[in-house]
Amino acid sequence: MNTPRLPKHLLSPKARRATDPLIAWLLRMPLEDPQIISLAAGFVDQQSLPVEEVAECAKELFSSNEGKSSLQYGTTPGYLPLREDLCRMFESQGVSKRISPDDIVLTGGSQQLLHLVTDVLINEGDIVLVEDPTYYVYTGTLQAAGAKVVGVALDENGIIPDALDEKLRSLSKSAGIKKLKLVYLMTYFQNPTGATLTWERKQKVYEILTKYCDLGRTTFVIEDAAYRELQFEGDAIQYLKSLDTENRSVVLLGSFSKSFSPGLRVGFGWLPPQLLVHVMRQKGSEDFGSSHFCQHLIHRAIASGRYSRHVRMLKALYRQKANLMLKSVAERFPNGAEVIKPRGGMFVWASLPGVNTGFKSSLFKEALKRKVLYVPGEFCYCREPRIRKPVNKMRLTFGMVPEQNIIEGMRRLGEAVQKVLS
Amino acid sequence: MNTPRLPKHLLSPKARRATDPLIAWLLRMPLEDPQIISLAAGFVDQQSLPVEEVAECAKELFSSNEGKSSLQYGTTPGYLPLREDLCRMFESQGVSKRISPDDIVLTGGSQQLLHLVTDVLINEGDIVLVEDPTYYVYTGTLQAAGAKVVGVALDENGIIPDALDEKLRSLSKSAGIKKLKLVYLMTYFQNPTGATLTWERKQKVYEILTKYCDLGRTTFVIEDAAYRELQFEGDAIQYLKSLDTENRSVVLLGSFSKSFSPGLRVGFGWLPPQLLVHVMRQKGSEDFGSSHFCQHLIHRAIASGRYSRHVRMLKALYRQKANLMLKSVAERFPNGAEVIKPRGGMFVWASLPGVNTGFKSSLFKEALKRKVLYVPGEFCYCREPRIRKPVNKMRLTFGMVPEQNIIEGMRRLGEAVQKVLS
Numbered sequence: 001m002n003t004p005r006l007p008k009h010l011l012s013p014k015a016r017r018a019t020d021p022l023i024a025w026l027l028r029m030p031l032e033d034p035q036i037i038s039l040a041a042g043f044v045d046q047q048s049l050p051v052e053e054v055a056e057c058a059k060e061l062f063s064s065n066e067g068k069s070s071l072q073y074g075t076t077p078g079y080l081p082l083r084e085d086l087c088r089m090f091e092s093q094g095v096s097k098r099i100s101p102d103d104i105v106l107t108g109g110s111q112q113l114l115h116l117v118t119d120v121l122i123n124e125g126d127i128v129l130v131e132d133p134t135y136y137v138y139t140g141t142l143q144a145a146g147a148k149v150v151g152v153a154l155d156e157n158g159i160i161p162d163a164l165d166e167k168l169r170s171l172s173k174s175a176g177i178k179k180l181k182l183v184y185l186m187t188y189f190q191n192p193t194g195a196t197l198t199w200e201r202k203q204k205v206y207e208i209l210t211k212y213c214d215l216g217r218t219t220f221v222i223e224d225a226a227y228r229e230l231q232f233e234g235d236a237i238q239y240l241k242s243l244d245t246e247n248r249s250v251v252l253l254g255s256f257s258k259s260f261s262p263g264l265r266v267g268f269g270w271l272p273p274q275l276l277v278h279v280m281r282q283k284g285s286e287d288f289g290s291s292h293f294c295q296h297l298i299h300r301a302i303a304s305g306r307y308s309r310h311v312r313m314l315k316a317l318y319r320q321k322a323n324l325m326l327k328s329v330a331e332r333f334p335n336g337a338e339v340i341k342p343r344g345g346m347f348v349w350a351s352l353p354g355v356n357t358g359f360k361s362s363l364f365k366e367a368l369k370r371k372v373l374y375v376p377g378e379f380c381y382c383r384e385p386r387i388r389k390p391v392n393k394m395r396l397t398f399g400m401v402p403e404q405n406i407i408e409g410m411r412r413l414g415e416a417v418q419k420v421l422s
Numbered sequence: 423m424n425t426p427r428l429p430k431h432l433l434s435p436k437a438r439r440a441t442d443p444l445i446a447w448l449l450r451m452p453l454e455d456p457q458i459i460s461l462a463a464g465f466v467d468q469q470s471l472p473v474e475e476v477a478e479c480a481k482e483l484f485s486s487n488e489g490k491s492s493l494q495y496g497t498t499p500g501y502l503p504l505r506e507d508l509c510r511m512f513e514s515q516g517v518s519k520r521i522s523p524d525d526i527v528l529t530g531g532s533q534q535l536l537h538l539v540t541d542v543l544i545n546e547g548d549i550v551l552v553e554d555p556t557y558y559v560y561t562g563t564l565q566a567a568g569a570k571v572v573g574v575a576l577d578e579n580g581i582i583p584d585a586l587d588e589k590l591r592s593l594s595k596s597a598g599i600k601k602l603k604l605v606y607l608m609t610y611f612q613n614p615t616g617a618t619l620t621w622e623r624k625q626k627v628y629e630i631l632t633k634y635c636d637l638g639r640t641t642f643v644i645e646d647a648a649y650r651e652l653q654f655e656g657d658a659i660q661y662l663k664s665l666d667t668e669n670r671s672v673v674l675l676g677s678f679s680k681s682f683s684p685g686l687r688v689g690f691g692w693l694p695p696q697l698l699v700h701v702m703r704q705k706g707s708e709d710f711g712s713s714h715f716c717q718h719l720i721h722r723a724i725a726s727g728r729y730s731r732h733v734r735m736l737k738a739l740y741r742q743k744a745n746l747m748l749k750s751v752a753e754r755f756p757n758g759a760e761v762i763k764p765r766g767g768m769f770v771w772a773s774l775p776g777v778n779t780g781f782k783s784s785l786f787k788e789a790l791k792r793k794v795l796y797v798p799g800e801f802c803y804c805r806e807p808r809i810r811k812p813v814n815k816m817r818l819t820f821g822m823v824p825e826q827n828i829i830e831g832m833r834r835l836g837e838a839v840q841k842v843l844s
Binding site: 003004005006007010011012013014015018019020024043044046047049050051052054055058059062067068069070071072073074108109111112115119120121122123137140141144145181217218257261262263264265273274275277278281282284285286287288289290291292293294296 | 425426427428429432433434435436437440441442446465466468469471472473474476477480481484489490491492493494495496530531533534537541542543544545559562563566567603639640679683684685686687695696697699700703704706707708709710711712713714715716718
């Protein structure tokens, strides 16, 4: 790319540290060649987007008294009735304490809340613990903010308590614990692995964090539940947030992007008040609040029951697509290939026996030749030079991919794997 | 307020520097007491919000092929057809060079673009020149970013070239010129004064900037044209941006908030590519792009002609309200009171003879007693301790205020002034 750039010394420290991730290139490719089947992009299913539902909500809104005010400026925390809906939603999901809408903020997707919390808390050299592998967009945000990102291993049941304990113990010894600002956990159908943190582990994890950290003061936990609504198998699992009975230490964040529509860009957070005050100030200075109109639409979708009907439909759809992808992986990948079976969300994490999946690997080249894309596992691991990371993993997504393309994409990918193995 | 806060040393430098402006309190008051007439809030006229227009655009959108994709993720720069609309709009407004939609970014209001440019460029101690008085929300953003905000006097024709020349000359002597990152100018119906930078002055200002600054490298100019569409008097004046024929030095920013609907939160910027690349990276990391759906609606409003019809109607409405406010000021304020007569926008800047308008002044107290609010001029001047600023100014807005409240609000305010003078 020949885009001119400013010399680094003229940029802010954050802009100096920011990079264009390779992944951006990867996600742009299918736009340039429609023959490509992307099992890489984390977009949501296109056909099921709630056109009728939003159309009806808009119609209702515009024939109500609220039509005009939805087009006026809102407030920085966002439309109160939607924040009240969220309180009821959390309560119906088993969070027992009374929740105040004053503790909720509506954002431009949950990504904006990740950015805001990071921007408010991180000083250069601060430490952030994340599951390893984790959501690579956020590690980019963290690195640009100057944080040192430290990975803790996870398995199909989420972050491994013993690994967390060990990491925190070693941080305590080195006084690094005082620089530990955030612990970032995707507790449901994690990106990229699809792993879910079990309730038993949540309790252990919270206990360990309490043991080592000054929670709610020096260290906060982010529970990223962006995919939670898309659970298509098993019983619902309580939020980690429900262990934070005083609303002191855990930032719970979620989104209507996956469960309804990413085009409306409505995410939300439930934050401890001593952190929220700073986040709100920052948000006010950045945008005065997100689209009031979109917040009204989501509120109408919830109040009318359209939202929950839509989510029910989506769950059935994603279950079906997940099963199809798992079946295709079993058929197309060689013996010894393994997957984490997701209970929700849109990702399947696959391990290939003795095959390097990296961006510069033969497999990636062979896949590209056959016009199929996946996310190389290496993009999702923290960059910790002294620690060896697996090189045989990949993230496959069934979110946006139509069923016939899951089948055809996995056929092509299976062929690429065979080619490399032969 | 008893909101708990985190101790400063645990916050990022930006969050440490951020403050809650008094103005926030001022703007919240009318929400708490509906008897209050606020001539302070910079909201847009409520009755004229384009409910029918947006309803029709939504209906068309949802019965088109684009309905679904409008609810999917968009791209970080934003919906291409809307960026193309903007290119045509700039061209129709007399910017002669060919404009590429690749140089345009759509944001969550123009405020987000101010934030992004600041976040990308400002290091602690960098200097930003602004008109004095200026848009106080942005000076807050700048101060939180660690910038030193330096004011240059303006009159009814915008920033004063001689004052700019003098300030730049003194910066050149002190080598401060190397730290001059941004020059922020509101060129149309400035907030708070309503002043408009004439074409003659634009040419002089650009010449002076070129003489002293390494434009497009060390120093960028922000031309904030957020109110430009609301011109209700006189001939259109070319953008300062049109002097930047190579698209190297001027960030032009605008918004559909004032001219259509703030609830949709769609702003835009036309940026030099060497700066845009960093802004886009930052925006991608913050929110992946603003609401795709709202961008589709605005595009439909423009393509269908509804947008330009709406703007025509708004101009007539704002002209009428501006005239009413000017008439009320003349009637209610004592001899010697002066105003800058706005040619557009929503603000009237008034000077009272020998009356202190400050937040702690008798006048403000008397006004509050009579349930009428204005923005004390002192909030709008840069905080430069060694420079004396006028204390007898106030910003009045007719934007959101219904006509009968302009009359009644000015009656109350006139009474408060009489009381203080007597």
